[in-house]
Amino acid sequence: MLALAASRASAAEPSGEIAENDPDAVRIGYRRDASQIDKRTTPGYADGQTCMSCMLFNRKSGTSLGACEAINHRLVTEGGWCKVYVPAM
Numbered sequence: 001m002l003a004l005a006a007s008r009a010s011a012a013e014p015s016g017e018i019a020e021n022d023p024d025a026v027r028i029g030y031r032r033d034a035s036q037i038d039k040r041t042t043p044g045y046a047d048g049q050t051c052m053s054c055m056l057f058n059r060k061s062g063t064s065l066g067a068c069e070a071i072n073h074r075l076v077t078e079g080g081w082c083k084v085y086v087p088a089m
């Protein structure tokens with residue numbers, strides 16, 4: 001358990017945001033900047049989709065980060081995206 005926590009801490013950005021190469025992020029195809037996604041290689045992505053407009057994003061007050069329900073409430077950035085994206089109603 002301690003080793004798992006240590007490996008997760010080392011893979012995270014200083015802000016607490018999950019790193020793109022973290023195993024949880026890789027599993028869902030997390031990208032921290034949706035504007036850089038190439039639709040030719042990421043066919044599930046559509047213009048305008050970001051974590052900020054995803055139902056699974058729970059903003060952390062006063063930051064651009066939010067807890068993502070798809071990865072056990074680990075932190076992602078509002079401008080990110082992943083293949084689990086669920087449009088907010």
Ligand code: SF4
Pocket residue numbers: 028030050051052054055056057068069070076080081082083084085086
């Ligand atoms: S599930 Fe939603 S909030 Fe979580 S990383 Fe994917 S797009 Fe962002």
